[in-house]
Amino acid sequence: MPRNLIDIVDLSVEEINELIATAEDIIANPAKYQDACAHKQLATLFFEPSTRTRLSFESAMLGLGGSVLGFSSASSSSTAKGETVGDTIHTVSCYADIIAMRHPKEGAPLAAAQVADVPIINAGDGGHNHPTQTLTDLLTIHREKGRLDNFTIGFCGDLKFGRTVHSLVNALSRYSNINFVLISPLELKLPRYVKEEALKKKGIPYTQTTDLESVIPQLDILYMTRVQKERFFNEEDYLRLKDSYVLTPEKLVNAKSDLSILHPLPRVNEISVAVDKDPRAAYWRQVKNGKFIRMALIMKLLGIEV
C-alpha cells in the first residue's frame, strides 16, 4: 500500500518535525536536492481552480528534478463526461508516480486512495481538509518563531468552512502549551466537532470571540482567513459576512512587535494591502515556504532520501 497524505493527522508529530527539518535543509542547500526526483512524474489533478497550491506542487517537483502532468479544472478532464474519481485516479496511476489532487467534494481524496497504487496527496477537498497548507503553515510558524510550542495563536474570519483552520488547529493541538483564540462571526464559528476532537478532549484552552481588536494584543500569531464565496449556498449570507474583519495598520497598533501575520491566501478584503509593508506580515514568506515543504513531502512519500 502506498503512503498517502489525506489528513494532517496521517502524519505523526515526529514525521512533521522531520519534514520541517528536510524543508529547512532544502532552503539552505537547494542544489543538493535538484536531482532527487529525476525521472519521477507528479500528476496534479485539480478539479477545482487554484493558483498557489497547484503551482507550488509543480514548482516543488521541478525543483527536485522531476516532471509534471495534469489538469487545472474539472472541465478539462473526463469528469465533465461523468467519470468517477476512482476511474480518473486508476487511469492517472498508470502514468504518474505520485498524485496531488484538489476536489470540491469532501472526502474525494480518500475515495482516490482506495483505488490508487501510487501515493495520493490531498491538495484540498472542499471545506474539509488541506494538509499541505497546514504543513506550509507549520513550517512558516517554525521559521518565524523558531518553535512549534508555547504561543498564543488567533484564528480570524471564516472558521466554519475554512479547511486550513481545521487542519492547523488539529495539527497544533498535538504540540504543547498553545493557547487558541477563535475570532469569527457567530455564523462562521469553528465547527463543534473540531473543537470537541482537537481541543476539548485534550483539555486544551481556547477562547471564542467576535472582536478582533480586543484580543489582538495577546497574540503571537494571527492567522487571517478569507470568507469563501464558493462555500455558501446563499449569496445573501456571503455578502453579509464577507467583510466581517479587515486587518489594517491601525488595528495592528496594539499588537505585539513580534506578531506574525499568516494567511493561506488568496485574500480579498480581509488584509489591507497597506499591511503588506509591515515586517510582521509573514504571508508572502508563507507562500514561498509552501514550495519547500511540498518538496520535502514528495520525497518522503516517494521514499527518496538525499
Place this chain on the structure above:
Amino acid sequence: MNIDSIQNGVVLDHIQAGKSMDIYKYLHLDELDCQVAIIKNARSEHMGRKDIIKIDYPLDLDLDVLGYIDSNITVNIIRDGKRVEKKHLELPHKLVNVIHCKNPRCITVSESQLDAIFLLSDPAKHTYRCAYCETAIDKKF
C-alpha cells in the same frame, strides 16, 4: 399468550419496548417466507417491558447492523428446538453501507457507488462520523 417455540432459527431478545417493528423493517424481515413472531411489551425483570422477535429460519444476521440499532439486544441461535448460542452485541467500530451521509458536499453523495463508511467516534454518545467528510450522523434508533 402462547407462541410456538421455534426449531431452527433466531430469537432477538431484550429489544427496547416498542422498537421491534423498526428492527423488523431494518432487517428486511418482511421479505422472509418463514414464520416471524413479534412480541411487544413482554414482561422483563431487567427492562420492565421489552420486545422479542422470533424468526423460524436460520437467518445469517448482520450483527454490526443489529449492534448499531440497539447494542443491548441479545441474539439467541436455536437448533433443534434448543438454544445453542447466545450473542451479546456491541457498538461496531465500523459500519459499511448501513447508514448514508447526508452532507451534500460529501463525495459519497455524488458518487453513490462508493461504500458508505462510518466510524464510531464517541461510544458514549453513539456518534458515528462519515469516514470521508467526518460529518456526524445521529443514531436512527
